[in-house]
Amino acid sequence: MGLQLPVYMDAHATTPCDPAVIDAMLPTLGRMFGNAASSHHAFGWEAEALVEQARELLAGLIGATPSEIIFTSGATESDNLAIKGVAHAYRRKGRHLITSQIEHHAVLHSFQALEREGFEVTYLPVDRSGRVDPEDLRRAIRNETILVSVMAANNEIGVIQPLAEIGAICAENGIFFHTDAVQALAHVKIDVNTSAVDLLSVSAHKMYGPKGVGALYIRRRNPRVRLEPLLSGGGHERGLRPGTLNVTGIVGLGKAAELVVAARDEESRRIARLRDRLQQRLLDQLDGVRVNGGEDHRLPNNLHVTFQGVRAEWMLKAMRNVAVSSGAACASASNEPSHVLRALGATPEDAESSLRFGLHRFTTEQEVDFAADLTVKTVQWLRQNTPDANLEYCK
Amino acid sequence: MPAPPPHGLIYLDHSATTPIDPEIAARMRDADDRFPGNPSSIHAAGRAARLCLEEARSALAGSLGMPAESVIFTGSGSEANNLAIAGTLLEHAGRPAHLIVSAIEHHSVLHCARALAARHDGVTLTEIACGADGRIDLDAIADAIRPATRLISLMLVNNETGVIQPVAEAAHRARDRGIRLHVDAVQALGRLPLDLPALGADLLTLAAHKARGPRGVGALLVRPGCGLAPLIHGGTQENYRRAGTENLAGAVGMAEAVRRAVAATDAHRRHLARLERIFLDTLTGQAAAGPRFELNGCATAKVPGILNLAFEGVRQDDLVVGMDLAGVAISAGSACSSGVIEPSHVLAAMNLPPWRRDGGVRISFGSTNTEQEARQAAARLAELARRLATSTAHG
Ligand SMILES: Cc1ncc(COP(=O)(O)O)c(C=O)c1O
Ligand SMILES: Cc1ncc(COP(=O)(O)O)c(C=O)c1O
Numbered sequence: 001m002g003l004q005l006p007v008y009m010d011a012h013a014t015t016p017c018d019p020a021v022i023d024a025m026l027p028t029l030g031r032m033f034g035n036a037a038s039s040h041h042a043f044g045w046e047a048e049a050l051v052e053q054a055r056e057l058l059a060g061l062i063g064a065t066p067s068e069i070i071f072t073s074g075a076t077e078s079d080n081l082a083i084k085g086v087a088h089a090y091r092r093k094g095r096h097l098i099t100s101q102i103e104h105h106a107v108l109h110s111f112q113a114l115e116r117e118g119f120e121v122t123y124l125p126v127d128r129s130g131r132v133d134p135e136d137l138r139r140a141i142r143n144e145t146i147l148v149s150v151m152a153a154n155n156e157i158g159v160i161q162p163l164a165e166i167g168a169i170c171a172e173n174g175i176f177f178h179t180d181a182v183q184a185l186a187h188v189k190i191d192v193n194t195s196a197v198d199l200l201s202v203s204a205h206k207m208y209g210p211k212g213v214g215a216l217y218i219r220r221r222n223p224r225v226r227l228e229p230l231l232s233g234g235g236h237e238r239g240l241r242p243g244t245l246n247v248t249g250i251v252g253l254g255k256a257a258e259l260v261v262a263a264r265d266e267e268s269r270r271i272a273r274l275r276d277r278l279q280q281r282l283l284d285q286l287d288g289v290r291v292n293g294g295e296d297h298r299l300p301n302n303l304h305v306t307f308q309g310v311r312a313e314w315m316l317k318a319m320r321n322v323a324v325s326s327g328a329a330c331a332s333a334s335n336e337p338s339h340v341l342r343a344l345g346a347t348p349e350d351a352e353s354s355l356r357f358g359l360h361r362f363t364t365e366q367e368v369d370f371a372a373d374l375t376v377k378t379v380q381w382l383r384q385n386t387p388d389a390n391l392e393y394c395k
Numbered sequence: 396m397p398a399p400p401p402h403g404l405i406y407l408d409h410s411a412t413t414p415i416d417p418e419i420a421a422r423m424r425d426a427d428d429r430f431p432g433n434p435s436s437i438h439a440a441g442r443a444a445r446l447c448l449e450e451a452r453s454a455l456a457g458s459l460g461m462p463a464e465s466v467i468f469t470g471s472g473s474e475a476n477n478l479a480i481a482g483t484l485l486e487h488a489g490r491p492a493h494l495i496v497s498a499i500e501h502h503s504v505l506h507c508a509r510a511l512a513a514r515h516d517g518v519t520l521t522e523i524a525c526g527a528d529g530r531i532d533l534d535a536i537a538d539a540i541r542p543a544t545r546l547i548s549l550m551l552v553n554n555e556t557g558v559i560q561p562v563a564e565a566a567h568r569a570r571d572r573g574i575r576l577h578v579d580a581v582q583a584l585g586r587l588p589l590d591l592p593a594l595g596a597d598l599l600t601l602a603a604h605k606a607r608g609p610r611g612v613g614a615l616l617v618r619p620g621c622g623l624a625p626l627i628h629g630g631t632q633e634n635y636r637r638a639g640t641e642n643l644a645g646a647v648g649m650a651e652a653v654r655r656a657v658a659a660t661d662a663h664r665r666h667l668a669r670l671e672r673i674f675l676d677t678l679t680g681q682a683a684a685g686p687r688f689e690l691n692g693c694a695t696a697k698v699p700g701i702l703n704l705a706f707e708g709v710r711q712d713d714l715v716v717g718m719d720l721a722g723v724a725i726s727a728g729s730a731c732s733s734g735v736i737e738p739s740h741v742l743a744a745m746n747l748p749p750w751r752r753d754g755g756v757r758i759s760f761g762s763t764n765t766e767q768e769a770r771q772a773a774a775r776l777a778e779l780a781r782r783l784a785t786s787t788a789h790g
Binding site for chain 1: 404406408411412413414415417420423424427431432433435436437438439440441469470471472473474476477501502503506507509510514602604609610611612613626627628629630638639640641642643644645715716719724725726727729
């Protein structure tokens with residue numbers, strides 16, 4: 001097959017929708033239009049059956065039971081519901097919460113909203129590879145701590161956190177453990193029981209499903225987690241999330257989960273090989289290149305690199321035929337240097353000289369080679385042709 | 396062209412949800428195909444998706460004569476209602492705030508208002524009664540207004556009775572007192588003209604799936620200058636008012652649904668009025684042999700196409716289940732998700748005799764219904780009511 005341009009290599013922002021997911025959703029945009037809450041006729045039952053099937057498929061992906069899954073409009077809503085929901089339901093037990101410095105804004109900004117309400121939040125530091133030290137967590141725990149939220153894998157540098165160790169510490173101390181597993185699920189096996197996770201956020205569009213739908217896993221036994229809902233309304237989703245269900249999106253999420261279960265391990269190995277090839281080419285052909293985040297605990301599809309003395313902004317402009325990014329998509333309007341890189345100890349200059357490559361299910365070797373060549377040429381060209389500007393910038 | 400009814404069943408539950416318009420579905424698929432990027436990404440794929448999103452936003456706003464920035468896309472009509480109410484009340488959290496809603500609002504308004512009053516010390520709530528005609532009491536609103544009143548939330552069309560509420564008159568009584576007006580127009584879309592200034596509305600809720608658009612997407616229209624506290628924190632989407640990766644296909648589908656519904660409002664009303672007349676004439680023609688029936692809600696102050704009917708001596712659930720067996724999908728009030736029929740808070744608020752309050756069933760027509768379907772459904776309903784009335788009388 002010929003190379004199709006531009007090459008899409010920004011899977012952390014969003015993944016292409018799998019054609020099988022689109023096929024699964026099509027009937028819900030036609031004949032199967034019912035409201036899943038219409039409990040008195042066949043149109044409603046049919047919609048409900050589709051939703052319940054998706055719930056089972058998603059539960060299967062993470063070792064949960066279907067009744068522990070509720071559907072949302074995306075992981076941002078799931079993160080808000082999990083964090084504010086636990087904080088509000090258990091505020092009488094304590095008002096201290098723990099998270100890490102490198103969480104997604106959906107998590108960080110939820111905690112900041114709680115701080116404005118009088119909760120206290122500890123933001124755990126990370127080491128140079130981006131990992132939380134479980135001993136730091138142990139030291140941060142107080143009698144009043146009610147929730148720990150640490151992401152399964154980071155959306156910028158791909159670092160995978162020691163979930164099972166964190167989960168064990170939380171369980172020992174009777175503290176709920178939430179993890180934002182958005183970036184991890186397509187690539188890493190996560191079992192909510194093995195890792196003692198109590199709440200887990202999912203987004204369909206990061207695992208080859210549609211945008212605008214997600215889910216939250218909420219443990220029902222040992223321990224049972226109560227939540228104060230974010231939104232009020234009808235009794236949908238066990239009273240935790242009102243609103244007519246997005247049947248189309250939910251069916252897509254279920255199908256996406258099914259595909260991940262079937263393909264993940266093999267696919268992750270393939271993607272890791274391609275990512276290693278890309279990394280090797282950049283390191284071989286360029287000086288002043290540093291890979292961010294450790295190599296030991298990293299998502300197979302992530303490559304985050306600093307090109308010393310070259311502004312990411314110019315690279316992005318020059319590399320029109322490869323869609324990569326310089327950080328989290330949803331922070332793009334704010335124009336702040338990445339909080340994740342700052343937490344790793346990077347200088348603001350380094351943070352603004354970095355690119356994130358996100359490979360995915362449909363990435364080919366040809367695309368990897370094209371992206372590597374274009375990146376090398378672009379970096380070389382920028383270093384040669386804009387020395388003054390670069391030097392000035394680097395001061 | 397009306398599509399043939401799926402399943403060979405007659406669908407008369409359009410207030411719960413409507414069949415998606417095939418042309419709208421096609422546009423959504425097209426958006427999914429052409430714009431796989433994340434609208435927040437700054438590469439070409441992201442920018443194209445952003446452009447598509449902003450076109451949908453302008454189109455939706457333009458259909459209502461509003462500027463594009465007045466539209467906030469949400470994950471449902473329920474979420475938009477919550478955002479309007481909690482977002483207004485919590486904008487100056489801590490300050491005393493009084494809220495007025497009617498007793499016949501949708502649960503996403505009523506429960507949100509009650510939850511705010513229960514959880515926040517400074518928030519107080521007045522619920523306005525309605526008359527036996529299903530119209531809210533305007534004088535009661537005027538009486539309820541106090542210096543601290545911050546928001547009045549009223550629906551334009553009730554989802555159980557179809558009764559049009561005197562929203563503009565209520566706005567008039569609240570005028571010049573610094574009180575915001577929120578209008579839940581979910582059931583009014585396609586049935587009444589929607590003009591925010593004419594209604595005196597500062598905030599207006601819409602849901603796509605009630606007008607042949609997709610499930611799982613709603614919008615809040617906000618008059619420029621109205622500040623709102625976000626309920627979902629995270630990225631910078633929706634101008635910091637609603638975080639989360641945008642449901643691009645959903646937004647495209649919603650914009651198209653609103654455009655079509657607004658453009659076709661007059662024709663749609665005529666179609667619904669004709670179906671309703673045929674239905675009621677058929678029912679009345681066969682009524683002599685059956686039990687007495689009454690329309691709940693003022694016949695002259697309601698939109699065409701939504702009927703709430705009660706038959707003396709006939710149980711509501713027997714009617715709904717019996718009609719389902721007879722191949723006609725109707726409902727007992729709003730779509731409930733628990734599977735049990737709960738007493739309607741709307742009919743309860745109208746102070747009807749018990750047989751009308753407990754026996755009300757909702758029949759709601761849509762654009763794909765035919766005259767023949769209206770006739771057949773009425774005949775089946777008359778026949779069923781007759782059978783049920785005699786069996787109850789004898790049994
Ligand atoms: C009057 C009214 N408001 C709000 C809603 C909620 O909309 P959604 O189902 O999209 O949450 C509905 C429908 O269920 C409704 O009828
Ligand atoms: C780690 C992480 N959490 C949460 C989100 C937000 O998910 P959504 O886009 O479904 O709102 C994202 C993606 O933007 C993410 O990468």
